[in-house]
Amino acid sequence: MSFFMVRVATLHHQMQMSISDVDIAGMTATQQIEGIYDWTQQMVRKQYNTYSYMLLPALKKLGVTFFIHLGDVS
Secondary structure, three states: OHHHHHHHHHHHHHHHOOOOOOOOOOOOHHHHHHHHHHHHHHHHHHHHHHHHHHHHHHHHHOOOOOOOOOOOOO
C-alpha cells in the first residue's frame, strides 16, 4: 500500500510541476495516473462484486449474519 501511495504522490507531483518526462514504458505521469485510475476502478468493482455476490451469499447459507450498528440516531 505504501508503495502505491508514494508512487501516485510522485506522479501527482510531476503533473503539478508540468514534468513531461516519460517512463520506461513511454508513458507520461498523466498517462500513468489515468492507467492507475482505470486499474483501481476495475479492482474496486471486482472487490465489491466478490463481496456482495459471492462472499455474503455463501456466509448467509452458513447462517452467518451481520448487524449494523448505527450509533446514536437520536
